[in-house]
Amino acid sequence: MKKLIIAAIITGMAVGANAQMVTSESIQQAEFTPENEAKTPIDYRKWIFIGSPLTPNALNDGAAAFPEFHNVYVEPSAYEHFAKTGQWAEGTQIAKELALIYQNDNDELGATYEVSGHGYQQGEFNGLELLVKDNARFPEMPGGWAFFSFGHHAPPYAKTSAAFPADSCNACHADNAETDFVFTQFYPVLRSLQK
Ligand code: HEC
Structure with a gap:
């Protein structure tokens, strides 16, 4: 956090006349092992929650690749940058955590009836993925976007x-x-920020 604040101050001083500009130095970076493997992000459930696409088995011949809710979070400093510029900064991190559909006498579509009506509710967590945009670290990846999975379980x-x-x-x-490789078309939170 301290590092982030110092970086933000330095960035603020460096841009001087163009104080509106946010550079990637102010973006919170993912952590990597010496082998360039991403470490599991910490506190991603406190990042900015942007939405929860759902591709249930019932609508995919019983076998969706990811039948869970896809809970998507953007790291806050990268979100701020996107809000200001409409662009994903170097260092942007986006996490997607899967949550199974809630089970409770489910009907033929895998949905349940709750007091709010028939539909899909979230059950247990079932996987975690991460997107990192880092052209310096992953020059071979189109757009500098590297994709990680910490397990589908x-x-x-x-x-x-x-x-x-x-x-x-x-x-x-x-x-x-x-x-820029992110499905903004499915997140009204992000669309509302685009100029
Ligand atoms: C066949 C196309 C396809 C492939 C292959 C694919 N994705 Fe995605 N991904 C999507 C779509 C569509 C969305 C947004 C809607 C959704 O989640 O259903 C998405 C969303 C995401 C998001 C949330 C950010 C965003 O752009 O919406 C992450 C993180 C993600 N995918 C990670 C991965 C990882 C990791 C892999 C490889 C293991 C992968 N994806 C492979 C189609 C794909």
């Missing part, structure tokens, strides 16, 4: 993850995501 998650090859994750995001 209940916690505890793995402590580290190697980056996936670009064609496993990055390529689909490159082809279909609206804003």
Whole structure:
């Protein structure tokens, strides 16, 4: 935190005349092992929650790749930068934690009936993924975006993850995501920030 504040002050002084500009020095960086594996982010559930896409089995021939809710969080300093510029800064971290659909006498669509009505509620956590934009560390990744998974299962998650090859994750995001490899089209919180 101290580092972040100092970096922010230095950045503030350095940009001088153009005080509006936010440079990547003020972005909280992910941590890596000497082998360039990402460490599991800490406190990502306190980051900015931007939404929870859902692709249930019931709508995917019984076998969705990720049948859980996808709870997506943006690291706060990267979120601030996006709010100001509409762009993802170097160092941006986005976490996606999976949560199974709540089980309780589920009907044929895997939904439940709760006092609010028929639908899908969140059950237990079931996996954690991370996106990091870092062209200096991952020059081979299109857009500098590296993709990590700390396991598709209940916690505890793995402590580290190697980056996936670009064609496993990055390529689909490159082809279909609206804003620099991120699916802003599915998050009204982010769309409302875009100028
Ligand atoms: C076939 C296309 C496809 C592939 C392959 C893919 N993703 Fe995604 N990803 C999506 C879509 C679509 C979304 C947003 C909607 C959703 O989550 O259903 C998304 C969202 C995400 C997000 C939240 C940020 C955002 O851009 O919305 C993360 C983190 C993520 N994916 C990680 C991964 C990782 C890690 C891999 C590889 C193991 C991967 N993705 C592979 C399509 C893909």
